[in-house]
Amino acid sequence: MSTDTPVKSDVEIGAYKYGFHDSTDFYAFKSRKGLDAEIVSQISEMKREPAWMREFRLKSLEIFESRPMPSWGGDMSELLFDNIYYYMKAANEQGKSWDDVPEDIRRTYDRLGIPEAEKKYLAGVKAQYESEVVYGSLREDLANQGVIFTDTDSALQEHPELFREYFGTVIPPGDNKFAALNSAVWSGGSFIYVPKGVKIDFPLQAYFRINSQNMGQFERTLIIVDEGASVHYVEGCTAPTYSSDSLHSAVVEIIVKRGARCRYTTIQNWSNNVYNLVTKRAMAYGDSLMEWIDGNLGSKLTMKYPAIWLMEPGARGETLSIAFAGDGQHQDAGAKMVHCAPNTSSRIISKSISKNGGRSSYRGLVKVHKDAVNCRSNVVCDALILDPASRSDTYPYIEVEEQNVAIEHEASVSKIAEEQLFYLMSRGLTEAEASAMIVTGFIEPLVKELPMEYAVELNRLIELQMEGSVG
């Protein structure tokens, strides 16, 4: 299926920059700005990668260079590829000092109640999360069951065959310009393999695996859930993530084999200068279940449409996403469901909140291939607009090549929340209390799917967004 590029390709761009220093002193290696074959080769060399990966990167670079910028989605005119450092390797984990972190960022972390160790990690002060040792025994337990949970660079070194079998098979470099970029310069990310029949009954958190030296910018995540296995992976953090560069372009590939289940939860909150362009796709095989739960806050522009390709009969896919667009932000988010086999079902629930002139767009595709009979798909998108300066749009694409299918699409869009506000205020709630209550209620369906600590943090973060004191 990988040659069958969907009409609108999955694109994700993310960039982040938050004016605190990225002085070269702290890096053992830093590529020069911009991107060319020499830099890509250098990255591969620094990582001591096998030749096939270097070739893969170079080929990806060619694809990246040959593709035009997408003409749809958000405004990327200020995104300058030549002005970015594509690879940095920290000299040591004490790269930056906590004292160098701007006051307002520290205050935000305090208000969120982020633990000390984690704060330092978030602020880029530490490359390694100190609590890792805490999870040591847990990891051992997983390892005994044959579970592999490591960073993607280590996986390439330690599990070369498994890695090569799946890497780039779900999202080939030619999929879209930003997938090609990531394929050329990727670094870090998570690698998970869950063997047949192994069910992991607690969420695997990205915190576990923060042992790679440079986090973030061009992450590459690969998850393989073997037959009958199940896993819930939770990524990211709800605190603002600051980085010195303004493009975040990750790729997440997931393979969910027959009868397996995978849930992937992301809550991201980028600083306001970041272009967040992410390609996420899962292939779901017979009778499996794939779920994306995706929360997007912050960034300047987010373009992210987690996709599920339902490859064999009985496969199910669900996407639950929420976007919060504040001042100067554009969240262009949605989902894609591609029904390639009969008796497959999908559900998309998308919620967006726009405030203070923010703009959120739902962009979704439901595609049903010929002969994929008896498919059902249900799409619900709700937009909450909190003031007249803000905006919401819906772009639902439906492409059906088969008659015998049931597709429902409901959109309650552009609903200015003013009637709800007035109703609550007429009961004595202040405007701030009323809008916080409406927003909290609006995101409730997502929040209740989150692990407890994420739910609490997300709620707190939304409260701060509502006060306008974050980002």
Added chain:
Amino acid sequence: MSSEVNGASGAAAGTVAGATGSVLRIRDLHVSVADTPILRGVNMQIRQGEVHALMGPNGSGKSTLAYALAGHPNYTITSGSIEIDGVEISAFEADARARLGLFLAFQYPVVIPGVKVADFLRHAVSNIRNPDRREGEGLIGMREFRKEIRDRMTELGMDHEFARRYLNDGFSGGEKKRMEILQLAMLQPRFAILDETDSGLDSDAVRVVSEGLAKLSGPQMGVLIITHHERLLEFNRPQFVHVMLGGRIVETGGADLAHELHARGYADIRARHPDAAPEPTHTTPAAAV
């Protein structure tokens, strides 16, 4: 507060002899919606303890008056005044008015998904009973609140399960109206406006709502009942009945005026006030039934 009736219009309400307490006074109120004038000089005076009925054909402006009193931001007061005990409130936000003791039971209660009835109402009760409460300060005690809301629900024949449901989400028409009355019971306003709380209900539900209101109202509450039906007024006998036509109150009388209107419709009234609004020239929204 002086009890004199503004002499500018014969449509202003009289007062019940001996009534004391707070007064809600509406003087020569003009209200526009999206720059279209709807109310064209409404006068009314409601004292605590009084029951007033407001009647009139669809589209005559009854809900507009209700929204304008409650402080809906889209209902612009272009002239005139609304006072509670001499305090001009027409520039106040809806929440400030609520804290002064004004309550509107909505004709179309708003659905708020994800917000639990109990959570919302505990907040509302805390603000109303402690008008100086600042954001973030403690709410009314959970136990005390829970007992109270359960008692009120029992009285209104509501399943206690409602407290845990999302506000009006998936409620039937009757359930929504009962929820309005529950809120009225919990917030104990000085002035309650009920906008067609009885319409769209079956006769059992009308009885529950009517009895509920009758129990709640009393010397501490001034009530303005907007209705097309007699039923609600049987349980809550008005001292004053006002008839609205074309954005003005054209007649005010006693309870028998309501009977007359029910028996004969608005034709006579229209005939007596030919220049008020012969027939609505605009299309009345289908929902305004």
